[in-house]
Amino acid sequence: MAENAMSTIRATFETREAADLAVEHLVQQHGIARPDIFIQSASNENTTGTESSRGDVSRSDAPHEGEIEVSVDIAPDQMQAVQRSFGDVGALRVSNR
Known part of the structure; x- marks a missing residue:
């Protein structure tokens, strides 16, 4: 992998x-x-x-049909720190490709 190659990391919440x-x-x-x-x-x-x-409790039209995904392309040297950050804020799953 090239030194400046980016990887996509995804987390679900x-x-x-x-x-x-x-x-x-x-x-x-x-x-x-x-x-x-x-x-x-x-x-x-x-x-x-x-x-x-708490922000959407009063909204009856807010669908609760599944998880939310956050994704971002990062440099390989950021991978562990970003994975740790996702875990710190309650990610259910974290994956990269």
Whole structure:
């Protein structure tokens, strides 16, 4: 693998709140630009996560149809630190390719 090659790391979360916190860690602790970070449903369903976070409790239209995925391309030397950050904020699963 080339020294400047990037790897995609993905993590899944139960709530949108946890996914947003993961994004903040990527930006503030690892210096990753926010436009380089992607948040989406981990499935084909529209979802806000598998459970409510306090911010969406009153919303009856907030679907809880699956997990939220955060993905970002990072340098290999960032892999362990980013994996640790995802774990610190409650990632259910972390994978890379």
